[in-house]
Amino acid sequence: xxxxxxxxxxxxxxxxQSMTLLCAQDMNHEYMYWYRQDxxxxxxxxxxxxxxxxxxxxxxxxxxxxxxLKKQNFLLGLESAAPSQTSVYFCASSYQRLASxxxxxxxxxxxxxxx
Amino acid sequence: xxxxxxxxIHITVSEGASLELRCNYSYGATPYLFWYVQSPxxxxxxxxxxxxxxxxxxxxxxxxxxFKRSQSSFNxxxxxxxxxxxxxxxxxxxxxxxxxxxxxxxxxxxxVQP
Numbered sequence: 711x712x713x714x715x716x717x718x719x720x721x722x723x724x725x726x727q728s729m730t731l732l733c734a735q736d737m738n739h740e741y742m743y744w745y746r747q748d749x750x751x752x753x754x755x756x757x758x759x760x761x762x763x764x765x766x767x768x769x770x771x772x773x774x775x776x777x778x779l780k781k782q783n784f785l786l787g788l789e790s791a792a793p794s795q796t797s798v799y800f801c802a803s804s805y806q807r808l809a810s811x812x813x814x815x816x817x818x819x820x821x822x823x824x825x
Numbered sequence: 826x827x828x829x830x831x832x833x834i835h836i837t838v839s840e841g842a843s844l845e846l847r848c849n850y851s852y853g854a855t856p857y858l859f860w861y862v863q864s865p866x867x868x869x870x871x872x873x874x875x876x877x878x879x880x881x882x883x884x885x886x887x888x889x890x891x892f893k894r895s896q897s898s899f900n901x902x903x904x905x906x907x908x909x910x911x912x913x914x915x916x917x918x919x920x921x922x923x924x925x926x927x928x929x930x931x932x933x934x935x936x937v938q939p
Contacts, residue, residue, distance in 0.1 A: 750834065751931055752829075752932050753869075753929040754929075755926050813874070814869070816870070
């Protein structure tokens, strides 16, 4: 099994450009998440989804949009990239509510630089 | 709202020495607590978790953590550190039933000296 796969792994954008990060999981997990990781700040939740067709805002949702059209995919979009969105983005998934299983499965991350 | 504090940004220990990484949480009731490890260039991997019951929990790679309600702490320990333990460690809490997601601390980077 591939687990959680993120594409692309690296991307450089100019301010104002748009892009989409794709997360795919092959574990039939219901829950999927997008986090961003910045030095000294740990991981902060951007958006998450508790099932196909659902999305919800996390801690830092501004400037991002998401979609979960298929259970296995969770897309993170930046409509107009800003330098403040330079970060490493992690997708994660879990089989069910974390209180039941306690384990998030993470992708390897996508490093985004906005110039 | 729940929060997690890891007061040590960077820790250096010698190989074979013992290790303790600190984690304090803020939450009204008993939270669900986790420790994750991130090796360079990788995603995060679960080390251990506490839901209820025995306050001393065992994890993978020889790690353990102790939940202390009176101190709102969940410190991670290992009796003898190996060079391969060099990584970044994150404490996390799940106590917000409305959001259904983990809140992570800012992380502690562990360096192991030969």
